[in-house]
Amino acid sequence: MRVATRTLHQEIKRNIVELAGGMNSLNEKISTGKSLNRPSDNPLAVIDTLGIKSALSRIDQYLRNMKLASSWVNLSENAIGQVQEIVERAQEIGIQMASDTQSAATRAQGAKEIGSLLDQAIALGNSELGGRYIFAGYRVQTQPFLKIEQGGLTTVRYEGDGNNYDVQTGKGEYLTVGKNGGEVFIGAGVFDALGSLKKALEDNVQGDIQQALGALRSAHDRLQNQSAEVGAKANRLEINESILKRLSLDMTDRLSRLEDTDLAEAALSLQKSELSYQAALMAAVKINELSLLNYLR
Amino acid sequence: MPGISSVFNIAKGALLTHQTAMNVTGNNIANVNTPGYSRQKAKLGSNISVGSSTIHLGMGVKIDSVVQQVDQFVNRSIFKKLSSLDEFTSRASVLRHLESIFNETLDQGLARGMNDFWRAWQDTVNNPGGYAERTALLDKSDLLARRFNAMSNDLVLLRDNMNANLSVSVEELNLLTRQVAELNEKVVMAESTKTVANDLRDQRATLLEKIAGLVESVYLEDGVGSVSVLTSTGILLVDGNNYTRIGYSGGEIRLNGGIADASANFKSGKIGAWLDIRDAVVPEYLANLDELAGSLIFQINNLHRQGVGLNGETGKNFFVPNPGDDYSNQTPGASFSGAALYFALSDEVRGNPQTIAAGASTAPGDNRGAQRIASLQTDSSISIRKWTYRDRGGQPEAASFTTTFQGYYETMVGELGILARSANEGGAFQQSLLDNLSKLRDSISGVNMDEELAELLMVQRAHQAAAKLVAIADEMLQTILQIR
Numbered sequence: 001m002r003v004a005t006r007t008l009h010q011e012i013k014r015n016i017v018e019l020a021g022g023m024n025s026l027n028e029k030i031s032t033g034k035s036l037n038r039p040s041d042n043p044l045a046v047i048d049t050l051g052i053k054s055a056l057s058r059i060d061q062y063l064r065n066m067k068l069a070s071s072w073v074n075l076s077e078n079a080i081g082q083v084q085e086i087v088e089r090a091q092e093i094g095i096q097m098a099s100d101t102q103s104a105a106t107r108a109q110g111a112k113e114i115g116s117l118l119d120q121a122i123a124l125g126n127s128e129l130g131g132r133y134i135f136a137g138y139r140v141q142t143q144p145f146l147k148i149e150q151g152g153l154t155t156v157r158y159e160g161d162g163n164n165y166d167v168q169t170g171k172g173e174y175l176t177v178g179k180n181g182g183e184v185f186i187g188a189g190v191f192d193a194l195g196s197l198k199k200a201l202e203d204n205v206q207g208d209i210q211q212a213l214g215a216l217r218s219a220h221d222r223l224q225n226q227s228a229e230v231g232a233k234a235n236r237l238e239i240n241e242s243i244l245k246r247l248s249l250d251m252t253d254r255l256s257r258l259e260d261t262d263l264a265e266a267a268l269s270l271q272k273s274e275l276s277y278q279a280a281l282m283a284a285v286k287i288n289e290l291s292l293l294n295y296l297r
Numbered sequence: 298m299p300g301i302s303s304v305f306n307i308a309k310g311a312l313l314t315h316q317t318a319m320n321v322t323g324n325n326i327a328n329v330n331t332p333g334y335s336r337q338k339a340k341l342g343s344n345i346s347v348g349s350s351t352i353h354l355g356m357g358v359k360i361d362s363v364v365q366q367v368d369q370f371v372n373r374s375i376f377k378k379l380s381s382l383d384e385f386t387s388r389a390s391v392l393r394h395l396e397s398i399f400n401e402t403l404d405q406g407l408a409r410g411m412n413d414f415w416r417a418w419q420d421t422v423n424n425p426g427g428y429a430e431r432t433a434l435l436d437k438s439d440l441l442a443r444r445f446n447a448m449s450n451d452l453v454l455l456r457d458n459m460n461a462n463l464s465v466s467v468e469e470l471n472l473l474t475r476q477v478a479e480l481n482e483k484v485v486m487a488e489s490t491k492t493v494a495n496d497l498r499d500q501r502a503t504l505l506e507k508i509a510g511l512v513e514s515v516y517l518e519d520g521v522g523s524v525s526v527l528t529s530t531g532i533l534l535v536d537g538n539n540y541t542r543i544g545y546s547g548g549e550i551r552l553n554g555g556i557a558d559a560s561a562n563f564k565s566g567k568i569g570a571w572l573d574i575r576d577a578v579v580p581e582y583l584a585n586l587d588e589l590a591g592s593l594i595f596q597i598n599n600l601h602r603q604g605v606g607l608n609g610e611t612g613k614n615f616f617v618p619n620p621g622d623d624y625s626n627q628t629p630g631a632s633f634s635g636a637a638l639y640f641a642l643s644d645e646v647r648g649n650p651q652t653i654a655a656g657a658s659t660a661p662g663d664n665r666g667a668q669r670i671a672s673l674q675t676d677s678s679i680s681i682r683k684w685t686y687r688d689r690g691g692q693p694e695a696a697s698f699t700t701t702f703q704g705y706y707e708t709m710v711g712e713l714g715i716l717a718r719s720a721n722e723g724g725a726f727q728q729s730l731l732d733n734l735s736k737l738r739d740s741i742s743g744v745n746m747d748e749e750l751a752e753l754l755m756v757q758r759a760h761q762a763a764a765k766l767v768a769i770a771d772e773m774l775q776t777i778l779q780i781r
Contacts, residue, residue: 174668
């Protein structure tokens with residue numbers, strides 16, 4: 001085939017331009033650290049990365065939700081546990097005071113002690129997390145338990161509502177991390193039992209003391225159930241968290257494999273294309289040297 | 298009867314012939330880098346011999362013709378490829394721009410904006426009474442709205458840029474067709490003497506190729522050497538020494554001062570590519586972005602209106618609603634056209650975080666409203682229309698997609714990537730085809746310097762010999778004149 005002089009030069013020009021383009025894209029991959037710099041670089045991989053990034057963002061949020069949920073659950077577990085201890089202490093006092101050897105004076109003393117235990121239980125019911133009452137249902141800015149006197153009986157009025165606090169822990173998954181105080185404490189009859197024991201001691205009526213002890217026992221049992229439920233939740237949160245963390249690691253790894261440049265490979269390719277570029281330049285010079293003119297006088 | 302004068306004549310003819318041949322070779326060398334130039338060759342022929350009945354004597358050399366080394370078939374193949382090559386490269390350059398608008402690889406795109414928006418709702422679910430969370434939510438929502446606005450603006454700008462490109466390209470086409478018409482006249486005139494106007498034809502072929510780059514077209518040559526140029530749809534651009542004046546105003550292509558829009562007749566080439574981008578590619582992305590924005594507005598508002606703010610406000614929009622949205626019947630407006638542009642926080646919630654309906658009551662711990670909205674993020678039962686513009690000028694078709702907002706957007710970005718990639722690859726493919734054809738053409742029509750130099754030497758030697766012949770004939774004449 002005849003080769004026109006222009007063809008030779010154009011071929012060299014085109015090769016050099018092409019090689020420069022290739023080097024430029026390798027340079028871009030190396031300097032940005034990303035092998036995907038625009039959707040057309042690899043459309044399907046870009047769709048994948050978008051999906052993974054969105055999932056990672058969600059997982060990150062769920063983990064954040066669960067962190068909050070854990071502190072909420074821990075605090076309520078703690079509060080319920082302590083109220084349980086208070087009930088146990090009240091039971092001890094009640095049993096001691098139910099004995100025939102106690103006098104009106106010692107029982108009055110006992111009543112005082114029960115009164116302060118009741119105050120402590122109310123304070124625990126009014127536990128706050130970040131300025132929010134955790135046992136108030138949705139009325140988180142209202143102190144849920146208020147001490148009132150009713151016909152000589154010290155008891156508690158519930159100011160919260162009957163809603164529970166849910167936190168999203170996964171796609172379409174919600175976990176009730178905060179049960180309302182009405183269900184937890186009022187429902188268990190804690191305050192009423194403590195109040196009636198206090199009144200029975202003040203009144204110095206042995207039969208009433210026995211009755212109050214019975215109420216305390218059932219309050220304790222119910223608290224026990226609540227405590228177990230909360231404990232199970234704390235457990236579940238922990239498991240969920242470790243699952244999500246592992247998933248997040250896997251996804252980050254996948255994302256990196258999709259969009260990050262394999263530096264070793266890219267550097268090697270760059271070296272290779274630099275070599276080709278040099279060869280093309282050399283060929284250009286060599287071809288220019290060849291001419292019949294060199295041999296004409 | 299031949300004599301010394303005849304030898305003189307032969308020598309003179311040879312000198313003149315080789316001077317002309319030198320001229321042809323010189324012209325080839327001079328045009329080694331001229332685009333579209335076809336190598337010419339002087340065809341030598343011997344003069345008609347004269348003689349008696351016994352002998353015939355040759356009468357020297359003459360130039361029969363100067364011919365171009367051209368393969369019309371290769372030229373036509375190149376001509377056909379040029380329209381699609383220019384279409385692909387123009388498309389690819391615009392799509393690259395479009396990709397930068399939808400660039401999600403930098404983590405600053407719309408997907409990121411949406412993720413942040415949903416996270417802000419989640420934070421509000423976690424602390425529905427929190428002022429900081431509510432303020433952050435308004436902030437992220439505002440950012441999302443602005444991201445939509447900016448993308449919509451960029452798309453409109455890109456579309457309008459096409460009008461500037463088109464106006465320039467149409468002017469270029471006018472100039473080219475006028476020049477072809479002028480050259481037609483010159484070629485016809487030059488060739489009326491039965492010669493071939495090589496250089497004029499080269500110039501005209503170059504112009505024809507430029508026309509093909511602008512719009513898919515065909516050309517036909519008539520008996521006298523004039524070409525007619527038509528678009529592939531049959532619109533006459535050049536006929537003899539007449540050309541069609543093409544006007545461009547108000548986004549319409551008009552022929553010979555007419556008022557009808559003829560843009561449907563311009564396919565492929567640069568002009569076809571600009572028109573496709575302006576009337577089909579960008580409008581499709583704009584329409585789908587609007588659908589995404591409009592659906593988001595409707596769905597969020599629909600749920601937000603059912604919730605209650607801390608200040609007891611209910612039935613309020615979170616975003617400025619789409620025109621025609623009917624929330625009492627929970628039916629969206631018929632069209633979301635322009636939604637990405639008017640996407641904004643509603644006046645009720647802007648600067649008023651207490652109005653955000655995070656609950657179903659005014660209780661500060663009530664997160665039911667926010668929960669419903671936050672779960673929209675992963676709701677895969679959202680129905681969004683997706684528009685397809687098959688041809689420019691044709692009616693776009695809508696198909697209903699049931700997906701998540703995120704999924705819809707991912708599809709958009711992925712499709713754009715595939716579109717840009719195929720334009721890049723198509724361009725590269727056409728380019729390689731064209732390169733091969735060009736090489737083939739140059740192997741026939743291109744000038745090879747060394748070949749011409751060799752030719753030059755050959756002609757020079759012949760010229761020298763002819764000059765020698767003159768000297769010898771002169772000596773012969775002297776000899777005769779010296780006879781006393």
